[in-house]
Every structure is written in C-alpha cells, then in structure tokens.
Amino acid sequence: MRNMGQEQTIIAIGKTAVNIAVEFASVPGLKPGVDLLFKIIELCENVSINRPYQLAIGIRREICLSAATISYKLREIMSTECPTVCKPLFKMFNIKMEKWAELGFIKSFFKQDSIKEDIQGCLVLISDCFTKFQFVGTIETNRWQEDFEKTYREDQKGILAHLSDIKNGQAMALEVANEPENKRVRFMASMQNELGQHNTRGDIVHSGLSSNLYQIQLECKEILPDLHLKRGEVERIGVFPLKGEGAMDIYEGLYLKREKVAIKTVRASNFNPKSIKRFSREVKVWTELWKVDRGRHILPFYGFCVEDGPYPYMVSPWKSNGTAIEYVTKFDSAVNYPELIINIARGIQVLHYMKPPIVHGDLKADNIVIDEMGNPLIADFGLSQIIEEITGVPFSQSRITNSWRWSAPEVIIDGAPPSLAVDIYAFAMTVLEIYTHKQPFSNIKAPGKVLVELSNGTCPPRPTEAQVLQRGLDDNIWDLMTKCWSSDASSRPNIDAILSTLGVSKAV
Numbered sequence: 001m002r003n004m005g006q007e008q009t010i011i012a013i014g015k016t017a018v019n020i021a022v023e024f025a026s027v028p029g030l031k032p033g034v035d036l037l038f039k040i041i042e043l044c045e046n047v048s049i050n051r052p053y054q055l056a057i058g059i060r061r062e063i064c065l066s067a068a069t070i071s072y073k074l075r076e077i078m079s080t081e082c083p084t085v086c087k088p089l090f091k092m093f094n095i096k097m098e099k100w101a102e103l104g105f106i107k108s109f110f111k112q113d114s115i116k117e118d119i120q121g122c123l124v125l126i127s128d129c130f131t132k133f134q135f136v137g138t139i140e141t142n143r144w145q146e147d148f149e150k151t152y153r154e155d156q157k158g159i160l161a162h163l164s165d166i167k168n169g170q171a172m173a174l175e176v177a178n179e180p181e182n183k184r185v186r187f188m189a190s191m192q193n194e195l196g197q198h199n200t201r202g203d204i205v206h207s208g209l210s211s212n213l214y215q216i217q218l219e220c221k222e223i224l225p226d227l228h229l230k231r232g233e234v235e236r237i238g239v240f241p242l243k244g245e246g247a248m249d250i251y252e253g254l255y256l257k258r259e260k261v262a263i264k265t266v267r268a269s270n271f272n273p274k275s276i277k278r279f280s281r282e283v284k285v286w287t288e289l290w291k292v293d294r295g296r297h298i299l300p301f302y303g304f305c306v307e308d309g310p311y312p313y314m315v316s317p318w319k320s321n322g323t324a325i326e327y328v329t330k331f332d333s334a335v336n337y338p339e340l341i342i343n344i345a346r347g348i349q350v351l352h353y354m355k356p357p358i359v360h361g362d363l364k365a366d367n368i369v370i371d372e373m374g375n376p377l378i379a380d381f382g383l384s385q386i387i388e389e390i391t392g393v394p395f396s397q398s399r400i401t402n403s404w405r406w407s408a409p410e411v412i413i414d415g416a417p418p419s420l421a422v423d424i425y426a427f428a429m430t431v432l433e434i435y436t437h438k439q440p441f442s443n444i445k446a447p448g449k450v451l452v453e454l455s456n457g458t459c460p461p462r463p464t465e466a467q468v469l470q471r472g473l474d475d476n477i478w479d480l481m482t483k484c485w486s487s488d489a490s491s492r493p494n495i496d497a498i499l500s501t502l503g504v505s506k507a508v
Contacts, residue, residue, distance in 0.1 A: 301314060
C-alpha cells in the first residue's frame, strides 16, 4: 500500500513547475530556493531541446521527484535549516545549467566529459543534502547514480544518431568550421573512429557518418586525421582496373560515399610489416605537404589502405580533365601553355621547398593531372621510392619502357638515386612533352636506343613545327630546357632560377 509520500512523488513527476510551486508556497522561507529550483527545471528543458542529450531530461525527472519528496518531508519536519542549505545548492546547479543551455551541439560535444562531471557532482551534492534531511535513503541515491550511468549510455547513442543523420550534415559542418584547428581535427577523428565501429556493408550509420564527415572535411578544407584508411572510408568501384602501368593498377573508387577517387594499387611481391611502416612514414610527409599547399599545386593524398584486397593502395582525388598530356591534346587551342608550364614549376618549387626537400623522382606529363579550373596538380611524388621498397624491384628497372625518356643520365647509367637535379632534368623533358604533345625522343621508337642516346649525352632535337612554336616554345624556353639537360647535374638551374627565367620572381 502506497504512503502519502509515494503518492506525492508519482503526482509530482507529471506536474508542471507552476503546479509544484503551489505545493511549496505553504512552506515558510523556502520560496527563494523554490524559484531557483524551477529555473533549473526550465534550463534542463532547454538543454534537452538544444542537443540530443538525455542527461538533462533525467536530471529534470530527478529534480521533480525530489521536489515532491521535499514538499512532503518539509510538511513533516518543517526544518528551518533546510532552505538555508538547499538554496546555495540550487543556485550553484542553476549557474552550471545556464552555462550548458547556451552551448550548441558541437560545443557540447567537446565539453561532454566536463558536463558529465558537473552533473555527477551536482547529483552527489543533492543526494548528500537529501540524505542529511532524510528526504531519501541511501538506496534511492544509489539508484540515482545507476540511472545516471544508464542515461549517459543512452546519450552516446543519441550523439551517434545525430552525427550520422545526413540532415544534420551541413549545419554540423558550418559549426565545426568555426572551431579552432585542434578541435576540428578532434571532432573529425571521433567521427572517423566511429566508422570503424560500424564498418559492415550496408550499415546505415556508417553511410551517414561517412557523408557527414565528408561534408565537414569539405567545409574545413582538411584531410582526415588518420590517413590509414582501414575503416571503410573508401570502396572500390568495379572489378577491373581502368589503367595499368609498370607496377601499378588504377581503379575507380568512392571516398566517404561522396567523392570519386583514384585507387592506385601497387602489385607488391615484397609487401610486409616493414612496408606498412614505410607508408606510415610517408603519411607524415603527405600531411605536412597538405598543410603547406592545400591542394593548390600538388594533388592531395587522401590516404592508403593495406587491408582491402591482396595489394596495398593509395587514394587521391579523381580529376575528370585527366593527365596533362590528355588535357593539352584535347583542348589544344584553349590552353595557355606558358601559364601551364609556370604552374608546374610552382608545384616543383613547393616540393623542393619542403624541409627536408621532397624529390618527386618520376616527373612527366602522365604524373600531372589537371583540375576543374585547368590548373596542373603534380601527382605521385615520392612514389618511386615506395614502389621500390614494397615491390623489391629497383625503380629504374621497373620502369624500363615508360620512364627512361624523362630520366637523367646519372639515374639510368650510374644508378644514382633521385635528386632535386634529377627532377629539374625531368621537368625540361615534361615541358618538351607538353609543347609537342609527344614523348621525349619521339623520333626513337625503341627504349634501348634512347638509353644509347642518353649514354652519349645527346639531348632531344629542337622541334620546328609551326604549331609548337605557336604554343610558346621560343628561344628563351629552349635555352632554359637545354640548361636543365646538362650532363653535369650540379650545372642545372634550380627551381627558383627556372621560375625567374619564366618571369616569376617570388616564391609561392
């Protein structure tokens, strides 16, 4: 059989603040505390409206429960000490609730741990107060704590539902973009980690998280915090590669359910844990380069994966204009060739200005893509060393038929490692390729004969076709190219000297 206190408790849970206030009106000296109490209840409601958290709802329920209990007990004991103790407690709780209620979803996300601690602290103080005045027993206060933990777990589900709801994507992205960089990275890392918890085919949470994470990445102009794409960030489209060259195959892929990407698979016969460490080292380089360039002159790397299929792969944005040679061939009359060459040189400058400098190692028109605005982006920098390490084949041997024409004599003849001077040599060959729409030494069909010409220190012949001259290959450019082809690597101009000759005086 229920006693009067239980009756009051059950009724109070469904009452409005005004209803409960009437109950307190007859208790002398309690009105200031009561006013604060119901302001807290109102703030709790605001907190629950502003965010998908259920904690505030649970606290409101407990406050209403406590209000009824206080009302009943006060009529019994009419304690004059209770209002004095309760008022500062409610005031402190009120201040904290006001602070929470002002926060939006993103700021609440960053402060969820401190909010949880605050609520737990308030519950402890309330339970101590209520125990002191015998409003509730120890069993009841223990139940509060259990309910709190249960509610907190429900909160996490609510947060996940909010993060994965695509209707929230744009608003979330705008809010995250206004946060400092360290918080943006932290938020994206949390979402990326959640992808790993839901990485099963067709998982609607994974799909929603991916789409919203992409929207945030787009708005913040950032790459993902973890470039080891092992949580289903990328999915391959199609069974067969679209293109194959040397030790690589290129597949079409979909990144975070939103963006078409190129998946570059390395056919590795020597892939092992050491190779994974190599990728991890390169990640640091890719990240630092992204911070400097932001995709202006260098094609970004979105990351790598070693878990999806037998071979490791790297991921980069797909550019519909294709490679530099495909672009100039298709849009010849619309191309500003001098500007295109200058922007390629600027990309090399970005690489060579890094600390330590980054050597591309395999520069040619096929490794330069053109973005939607017609700007060149240098791709596959440093890939030569990666391929050599994870295939177990020296890069100079793996590219006999497709890269010798751009390679400096010291690489082909002496087996010298790639260097800044090697990039300069290849840059001039790339300029020749772009202006002529033909590979260097196009008059020689057999790669072996190209090797003979390189051994003899022979440079490609100067083009004389009218269309090549119209594109801009004048005496000044040709003189620069021949300097870049010097058999003495130390005599070749550096990238600053090249840009100066091209009429660009300032570094990017």
